[in-house]
Amino acid sequence: MNVLVLTRYERLGASSRIRFLQFLPRLEREGFTFDVRPLLDNAYVRSLYGGPPVGTVSILRAYGRRLRALMRRMQYDVVWLEKEALPWLPTWLEIARLEGIPYVVDYDDAWFHRYENHWLSPMLGHKIDAVMRVAHTVVAGNDYLARRARQAGARHVEIVPTVIDVERYRGLPVAPPNEVTTVGWIGIPLNAHYLAVIAPALRAVAGDTRIQLNVVGAPVPSELTGIPSESFPWSEDSEIARISAFDIGIMPLHDTPWERGKCAYKLLQVMAAGKPVIASPVGANVQVVRHGVNGFLANTTEEWSDALRRLAADPELRQRMGAEARRTVEDQYSTALAAPRLAAILKKAAAEL
Incomplete structure (x- = not known):
């Protein structure tokens, strides 16, 4: 089966890497062939993380490449699409470029809220609903996203949670006993503001407990000044080692419609490493x-x-909860479980060509 994969980003973009690219080797062994055509390159992702800005010409070239890929869509059995094909362009153009071939569209964020709350909402407010409605199948990362797809009139909706390749997290070094408890957060600069949600709690605990906050992938927010903390750069090669140095993982969030669409990936990473977590009850x-x-x-x-x-006071509790966290990922959130489901979804869509 020949699949045109239209991701938002190259490998540096977490959503594309985790919702699409990590599955390709396993699916290729089952007979799939993939032509991956990302919209935005790694330079664009680096610009989001504080790197050099990407110029207008580069963006226009990216859209040109995407349009050429869409023009060749009939050469494939099915299209596997991340969110939408042509962000910020009108609905009619999006649908016209996708017609004639079944497509499976994947969501791990409530992207529809971005359009609803933008000044272009009169033109784009219902665009994602239209993409969902015309798709053969909408793959949603959680219940909130699936509910929106059903409300939009999607024909088939499948909930496939964000998952972890647990084999990458085996045999991690055991951190030696330390009087200082390491509290860890991993993410991107755009999301580091969530740490401010728990700044009062971190400050109160740091006043009577020896803790160290490790922030991986972003600078430490100014709201956390005075709390023992350190920032570490992120890379795909080093992220697991950084996570294994945590004693406790945290994922604070606001409770708004945007956050309710989040799929807990960073939380699952920490849990796969056998660490207990504390999280906001959102999404x-x-x-x-x-x-x-x-x-x-x-x-x-x-x-x-x-x-x-x-958790800081009780290493045995951390160990016990960490073992349960690892078990949760193995039993419910592993690539070994999700890959066969995705294979079946793609095959079913292609069969209706």
Whole structure:
């Protein structure tokens, strides 16, 4: 089966890497062939992370490449699409460039809210609904996204959570005992502002407990000044080693419609490394974290402070919860479970050509 894969980014973009690219070797062994045509290159992703800005000419060239790929779409059995083919362009053009071949579209973010809240909403506010409605299948990363797809009139909706290649997290070094508990967060600069949500809790705990905050992939926000903390650069090669140095992983979020579409990937990474987690009860976090078993769900400053203190004070609790966290990922959120489902979804869509 020949599949045209239209990702948003190259490998440096987490959504493309985790929702698409990590599955390709496994699916190729099942007889699939893939032609991967990302819209935006790694230079664009680096610009989002503080790198050199990408000029207008580069963006126009990217759209030109995407349009040429769409013109050749009939050479394939099915299109596997990330979010939409032509971001910020009118709905009619998007649908016209996709017609004639079945496509499977994947969402791991509530991208429809971005358009709804933008000044272009009169033109684009219902664009993602239209893409969902015309698709053969919408693959949603959580219940919130799936519910929107059904409301939009999607023909087939499948919930496939974001998953982890657990084999990459085997045999990690065991951190030696330390009087300082390392609290870790991993993400991108655009999301580091979520740490401000728990700044009062971190500051209160740091006043009576020896903790160190490790921020991987972003600078430490100014709201955390005075809290023992350090920033580390992110790379795909080093991220697992950085995570393995955590004693506790955290994922604070605001509770707004945008965050309800999030799929808990960074939380799952920490859990795959056998670490307990504390997370806001928002989006997929609610399904991933079993409160008091593999981590804690915390909403208020008091709940965050209590969870941090309990885990910092009790290494055996951390070990027990960490083992449960790892088991959760192995049993429910691994690539070995998701890949066969994706294969079946793509085959079913192609069969209706």
